[in-house]
Amino acid sequence: MKSLLKVAIFSFPLILWGASIRQTIEVNPGEITFQTARGYDVITVPGCDYISTPGHPHLPVKSVYVLLPADAELADFRITGMKTEKIDGRFHIYPAQHQIPLLKGLTRDFTSPDEAIYKSENAYPAVPLEFVKTGNLGGYRVAAFRFYPLYYIPKKGELYLCRELDFEVDFKAGHGAKAVRRSETAERIYRSLISHLVINPEDIERFAPKMRDIGQLEYLIITDEAYRDAFEPLIAWKTRKGFMGAIRTVSWIDSHYSGYDLAEKIRNYLKIAHADSGVTWVLIGGDTDIVPARKAYVYAEGYTDYAPSDLYYSDLDGTWDADGDHVYGEVADSLDLFPDVYVGRAPVNSLSEAQTFVSKVLNYEKNPPLDYETDMLFMAEELWTGCSGHVSKEIIDTNYVPDYFDITKLYEVNGNLNHANAISELNEGKAYINHSGHANYNVLSIAQSTLTSGDFDGLVN
Structure with a gap:
């Protein structure tokens, strides 16, 4: 997976209540892909999900996380600058569809575009950045945002890319954070997790929660x-x-x-x-x-x-x-x-x-197989007529799996998803297994066959 979003951070050296963190998100236009479905345009941005409100433009959205001081609350945020460019062409963006609870055995007709939006000359979404919530991750304080790298003028069919977004996050003193107790090893694990989550990992050292003595039980x-x-x-x-x-x-x-x-x-x-x-x-x-x-x-x-x-x-x-x-x-x-x-x-x-x-x-x-950490297995069957689970696997591969991972793909549409191939690959000792298909607590459907609890009990990986 290639990184689309780049972030530049400018923050003050000391934690002063009422202080701000300034950040810049940059988007690489060369990594955006364009497809069509049912006569509509579908835009894919690596690392992004999609707006899912039925009938609304199915545009990319990215979760962005900002680290705050452990005892802080978000006071405000503001967009301070934005560089945009118009994408050549006229677009008719695919409308988001209703979710279907599969266990209910339901189907739905195609959801048409919301006319109030698609006949409007107003930008959709209206703003490129939205605050979602703050939360705690092992004593670290995290603020969550939604970033929309594209916006759409439906009536004109115009699509714009936000190539660069500058914004500031203001924080204030919260209710106070308790000092945490954990070992140095555990703290390194938490810091590694935080460093891969937030867009300002260089602030981890000064924003980390206060530590008590080493934990007694890990x-x-x-x-x-x-x-x-x-x-x-x-x-x-x-x-x-x-x-x-x-x-x-x-x-x-x-x-x-x-x-x-x-x-x-x-x-x-x-x-x-x-x-x-x-x-x-x-x-x-x-x-x-x-x-x-x-x-x-x-x-x-x-x-x-x-x-x-x-x-x-x-x-x-x-x-x-x-x-x-x-x-x-x-x-x-x-x-x-x-x-x-x-x-x-x-x-x-x-x-x-x-x-x-x-x-x-x-x-x-004690005796790990060599290089298994980057071995993955994708299995996908046809969920119902015209809907293959391999589509979701390819989205996961494109948007979320690093390029250095080795993925074995057993897909019904490729004709290689069967009991013998599945057991053989499972016995190889894959580090990650991702299945798209029908299942219950004791059985996994794989095209014309199944994997049962007994099959898994008999694995020799």
């Missing part, structure tokens, strides 16, 4: 008492590598911490363990019947559902239930959605599965 496994012994070798290995680790059982957490239900008790424990002991990495050792996932509110196209989410255990700000109705993740609950601890799940359902998982992890860490 790596935590939460599991059932019956699986404790199976996970002990993993804790011992992490300790040998220099990470302070421990196992906590769900029954111990249930009896020592308060909460509306077990999931909330676990999260309340993690908030304390992160703040007081420096917990950074959490492995959930068990499927959702052993360690529950939080079912978060989902709304799409008039349909409401509840999706299991372990981000509930990673984003430790707030309660995920600000209105107190025990429906978690609603808009009214004002979620932060920035991770504070790293969370993974080993979805084991038996002692033998737990032992197998730990054995594979230890073998992978």
